[in-house]
Amino acid sequence: MSTLSERETRDAVPHRVGLWHAGVVVSTKTESPTGRSIVLDVPGWGGNIAGQHADLRLTAADGYQAVRSYSIASVSDGDRVELAVDRLPTGEVSPYLVDELRPGDQLELRGPLGGWFVWTPSLPGAVQLIGGGSGIVPLMAMIRSRTASGSDAPFRLLYSVRSPDDAFFRSELDTPTPGLDVTWLYTRVTPEGWGRSPGRITVDDLAESAFPASLSPAVFVCGPTGFVETVARALVALGHDPHKVKTERFGGA
Amino acid sequence: MSEHVDGNSLAGPLSELFAVDLTTASARCLGCGDVSELARAMVYPDPAGHVVRCSQCDDVLMVVVQEPDSVCIELRGMTWLKVPR
Numbered sequence: 481m482s483t484l485s486e487r488e489t490r491d492a493v494p495h496r497v498g499l500w501h502a503g504v505v506v507s508t509k510t511e512s513p514t515g516r517s518i519v520l521d522v523p524g525w526g527g528n529i530a531g532q533h534a535d536l537r538l539t540a541a542d543g544y545q546a547v548r549s550y551s552i553a554s555v556s557d558g559d560r561v562e563l564a565v566d567r568l569p570t571g572e573v574s575p576y577l578v579d580e581l582r583p584g585d586q587l588e589l590r591g592p593l594g595g596w597f598v599w600t601p602s603l604p605g606a607v608q609l610i611g612g613g614s615g616i617v618p619l620m621a622m623i624r625s626r627t628a629s630g631s632d633a634p635f636r637l638l639y640s641v642r643s644p645d646d647a648f649f650r651s652e653l654d655t656p657t658p659g660l661d662v663t664w665l666y667t668r669v670t671p672e673g674w675g676r677s678p679g680r681i682t683v684d685d686l687a688e689s690a691f692p693a694s695l696s697p698a699v700f701v702c703g704p705t706g707f708v709e710t711v712a713r714a715l716v717a718l719g720h721d722p723h724k725v726k727t728e729r730f731g732g733a
Numbered sequence: 734m735s736e737h738v739d740g741n742s743l744a745g746p747l748s749e750l751f752a753v754d755l756t757t758a759s760a761r762c763l764g765c766g767d768v769s770e771l772a773r774a775m776v777y778p779d780p781a782g783h784v785v786r787c788s789q790c791d792d793v794l795m796v797v798v799q800e801p802d803s804v805c806i807e808l809r810g811m812t813w814l815k816v817p818r
Contacts, residue, residue: 498748498750498752533741533744591748593748594754595757596741705738727773728741729738729741731736
């Protein structure tokens with residue numbers, strides 16, 4: 481019995497996810513002082529729906545490998561994938577992606593991953609998106625999916641960022657879109673003359689700007705773990721059905 | 734030790750092993766009886782793997798251990814796992 485042939489047989493089984501695909505950086509765009517979006521061409525990717533993520537693998541010259549998960553900002557049925565990454569000060573991978581990566585560079589990707597924190601145009605009803613920092617990324621994919629499909633589902637976005645400069649996708653979100661309502665929340669620095677003092681998101685912000693529980697919106701919350709858990713608790717306190725609230729935590733940030 | 738994340742993060746590691754996306758599967762917690770999608774569980778990442786805890790009672794549902802030549806999945810904390818098809 482040959483172990484090698486067993487392995488060869490196993491590897492020959494078609495399996496759309498789980499495989500690592502070689503991707504090539506097509507372009508990058510600065511989104512904020514600490515973040516940028518990265519467009520990759522990934523032959524064999526085969527498309528993704530809004531809200532999914534990819535695992536990204538980097539291999540150093542000495543063979544050391546690091547794997548990290550990043551949400552996908554784009555929606556397509558092809559091989560183009562747009563990620564957006566915020567640099568974590570103590571990060572091992574994100575500083576490289578934000579500061580060093582150049583068009584033509586190669587990365588390995590696995591995915592698309594995750595079938596739970598997703599929105600598709602076939603889902604009926606109102607949608608409340610709540611993002612903190614780079615937690616906007618999968619929510620941006622949902623907004624783009626809504627636009628691309630011509631869906632008229634009512635969407636609201638609450639987007640919490642440190643300062644106006646820290647917003648990802650600013651110009652796209654500032655472009656008026658019928659049926660999409662965007663509320664900005666600033667935690668440290670606000671634009672001049674802004675009505676709300678800088679501060680973290682509160683239950684009052686949600687009561688004021690989010691769809692009410694009585695509308696039974698589908699709610700998607702994404703961001704640093706502390707942000708997500710604060711928001712999820714506040715939503716339940718405001719009467720939202722916990723089953724309608726989907727969350728994705730990025731960990732510490 | 735980094736802060737916990739959630740079951741969404743298991744999609745990649747489990748895709749090495751399973752053809753279906755297990756993060757949409759529902760698990761029944763042996764400790765408290767809660768039934769939730771795996772995506773809703775709390776996940777404590779560790780260089781050696783992942784510890785997956787019930788979002789309601791914090792009991793360990795599952796441990797995924799990365800070994801050089803295999804992946805070990807310990808399922809001591811769940812009565813069952815229901816996978817949508």
